[in-house]
Amino acid sequence: MNLFEFCYGIIHWLVDLVNNLWYRLGDVLPWYFGDFFTGVGDFAASDSHLSFMTILLESIIIILVALINVLNFLWIFRKISGRILDFYGPYYVGYRIGGWLQNLADGIKLFLKEIIVPTKADKLGFFLAPIIFVGSSLLILSVIPLSENFGLSTNSSGEYVPAGALFALAAFSIAPFAILLAGWSSNNKYTLIGGMRSAAQMMSYEIPLILCAASVFLLAGSFNFVDIVDAQRDIWFFVPMFIGFVVFLVCLIAEVEIVPFDLPEAEAELVEGWTTEYGGMRFGLFYMTTAIRSYAGGALATALFLGGWQGPSLIPDEIWFLIKAYIVYTVFMWLTWSVPRIRIDQMLGLGWRRLLPLAVLNLLIAAVLKTGGWF
Amino acid sequence: MAEMWINMGPQHPMTHGLWNLRVKVDGETIVDAEPEVGYLHRGIEKICEGLTYPQIIPIADRLCYGSSFTWSHLYCLTAEDLMDVEVPERAEYIRVMAIEMQRIASHLMWLAAYAGDLGLSVGFTNAMRDREVFIDLLQGLAGSRLTYNYPRIGGVAHDLPPNFERDALRTVRYMEQRLKEYEDLFDNSKIFMMRNVGIGILRKEDGIDLGVTGPSLRASGASYDLRKDMPYSVYPEIDFNVATHKDGDCYARYRVRMDEMWECCSIIRQALKKMPKGKWRVVAPRNAPASTGLGRVEDPRGEAVMYVVGDGSDKPYRLKIRSPIFVTLSAAPKILVGYKLADVVVIMGGLDMCLGENDR
Structure with a gap:
């Protein structure tokens, strides 16, 4: 049973339940009410309404699962930073589960804080930026399937969003606009510079990222996550396209803005960069969204290069997928805490002069492999 | 893009204290810089005029929490010069050893901040x-963690605690292992080298003209170290090299401080080996003559000078402090202009700011 069938069952059962009462209500009422009731009930039981509600429920389940994973990611982030930097990390809140509840406690604390808007800020932009940022990041998660059966599918045979991978990458690149908007509307010099840096950074790192993904699409012959993972049944794509894998990871680090490339929020020179003026839960949302994007990045790398949910069938597919995503994230963290921050011009130079040619080379390798008939 | 002034400070992660660096940027490039100091002025020189000579020692500690021992030692040197007190040799060796430990601690704090x-x-x-x-x-030696109040006019407060020599040698051995690790961590890091080499170049002539001293000047190629050039205490009897580097960039400043830590380890070893038995303190007179005293030492941050005028009473008439970092800061516009905004933190961090002694 896949997620679609599961949700369809629930929705169908709910609609039947409601319709039973509904029709009975229609029976006791005069005929002109009864007609209306029957019409509404028929609409509720119609196939288009049922699939719409199913997809809605599916999305909610997927996002909830993803958010729980994000809590794990935040916990891993703090625990691993503790291991590397010589302190414990979260410890007392949720003592028996390794301080796992600390993030929830922090979230509650941030909810209770006052929301401060600078007097001279552009109120609309200031208000919209976090919404776009968080929303676009959640959008990425909606299309990433955890396994063949656990993902946003559009019909009962388990067919997925046709261009899911492309959609995920597109959603990934909405964030710079939100960051630029936040940086501009805060009316602060640090945020302005942070926003500009972010735009420059994302622009130059998006291209190698997409080129690496494009070589995967080329080999798999599809934009669909399930087809891509199926294509890796014999060999995971990171083996033939190792260069692409490394370039992809580097670009992902730049996309999620963690340390070697966290220039938009370089705390040493720009205080908190483009998030400087955001306090309270808005800051909390940004903090959480970094983890969401890290999760999305890890999941993308897993699906595109590391064979997705494939692995010995001792453990369920979903768990395999998550384990791989967690490992990718752990590697990110390991890098983050052990290298210094790079400078913006050096970073752009790295993006355009090193990563872009490597990505093109990788695309060439993929094309050769494809035309040679090995894939 | 239009040029704009950015205030980096007084409350800013870059400052490591309380000061304001105004930089004028054109896009990301710095075209002008202007340090503003004075936010931490506590009037220490004036406070000292109302205190007796021994009471000033803990105040001198408070000049810089990073290297407080150097400052109380400097004050004691100055007062001894004023009162013509002869310090026992054991006390001199204890002081030299403690100063070098303080120097390592200060450089490590710099490294951490950097x-x-x-x-x-x-x-x-x-x-x-x-x-x-x-x-x-x-702390084992003096009793407190940061402000030691350990040197006295005419010696040190008390003798070494039991087993101190063993602990000190162990620590030095540990430190030498750790220094190798730091060199692995920093020098082998490509990004660290990218951020440091060729950044914030201070030419030797400029450094001398602006009065820059300490590691920042030695990194520019000038071999100027008061421990060698104007020896005080028992430094003439100790064999050590002055760490210099010819490039004058941020990497050179980092390198000089790392090399100095190696030298410090060797100095601590020698001081412990050569330390004679005997008295560690002589009693200093209560009142100073109507005369002047001058002390100059090599602080971890540069040349620190203290000048005291006595008027025959038990309080100084005037106490003047020359802070090395205050003078070094005047070189900031010179070494900042032309680099990127992100280099500000590297360049200013490389100077090892300490605002306590700067604003006094």
């Missing part, structure tokens, strides 16, 4: 942890 500025979190926590080892050692 790594933090660069975003290298692991460097920050490791250097701070190793600094703690030396802080513990000095």
Whole structure:
């Protein structure tokens, strides 16, 4: 049973339940009410309404699962930073589960804080930026399937969003606009510079990222996550396209803005960069969204290069997928805490002069492999 | 893009204290810079005029929390010069040893802050942890962690605690292992080299003209170290090299401080070996003659000078402090202009700011 069938069952059962009462209500009422009731009930039981509600429920389940994973990611982030930097990390809140509840406690604390808007800020932009940022990041998660059966599918045979991978990458690149908007509307010099840096950074790192993904699409012959993972049944794509894998990871680090490339929020020179003026839960949302994007990045790398949910069938597919995503994230963290921050011009130079040619080379390798008939 | 002024401070992660660096940027490039200091002025020179000579020692400690021992030692040197007090040799060796420990602790704190500025979190926590080892050692010696109040006019407060020599040698051995690790961590890091080499170049002539001293000047190729050039205490009897570097960039400043830590380890070893038995303190007179005293030492940050005028009473008439970092800061516009905004933290971090002594 896949997620679609599961949700369809629930929705169908709910609609039947409601319709039973509904029709009975229609029976006791005069005929002109009864007609209306029957019409509404028929609409509720119609196939288009049922699939719409199913997809809605599916999305909610997927996002909830993803958010729980994000809590794990935040916990891993703090625990691993503790291991590397010589302190414990979260410890007392949720003592028996390794301080796992600390993030929830922090979230509650941030909810209770006052929301401060600078007097001279552009109120609309200031208000919209976090919404776009968080929303676009959640959008990425909606299309990433955890396994063949656990993902946003559009019909009962388990067919997925046709261009899911492309959609995920597109959603990934909405964030710079939100960051630029936040940086501009805060009316602060640090945020302005942070926003500009972010735009420059994302622009130059998006291209190698997409080129690496494009070589995967080329080999798999599809934009669909399930087809891509199926294509890796014999060999995971990171083996033939190792260069692409490394370039992809580097670009992902730049996309999620963690340390070697966290220039938009370089705390040493720009205080908190483009998030400087955001306090309270808005800051909390940004903090959480970094983890969401890290999760999305890890999941993308897993699906595109590391064979997705494939692995010995001792453990369920979903768990395999998550384990791989967690490992990718752990590697990110390991890098983050052990290298210094790079400078913006050096970073752009790295993006355009090193990563872009490597990505093109990788695309060439993929094309050769494809035309040679090995894939 | 239009040029704009950015205030980096007084409350800013880059400042490591309380000061304001105004930089004028054109896009990301710095076209002008202007340091503003004075936010931490506590009137220490004036406070000292109302205190008796021994009471000033803890105040001198408060000049810089990073290297407080150097400052109280400097004050004691100055007062001894004023009162013509002869310090026992054992006390001199204890002081030299403690100063070098303080120098390592101060340089490690600098290294931690520098790594933090660069975003290298692991460097920050490791250097701070190793600094703690030396802080513990000095705590065993003096009784408190940061402001020691250990030297006295005419010696030191008390003799070495039991087993101190063993602990000190162990710590030095540990430190030498750790220094190798730091060199692995920093010098082998490509990004660290990218951020440091060729950044914030201070030419030797400019450094001398602006009065820059200490590691910042030695990194520009000038071999100027008061421990060698104007020896005080028992430094003439100790064999050590002055760490210099010819490039004058941020990497050179980092390198000079690392080399100095190696030298400090060797000096601590020699001081412990050559330390004679005997008295560690002589009683200093209560009142100073109507005369002047001058002390000059090599602080971890440069040349620190203290000048005291006595008027025959038990309080100084005037006490003047020359802070090395105050003078070094005047070189900031010179070494900042032309680099990127992100280089500000590296360049200013490389100077090892300490605002306590700067604003006094």
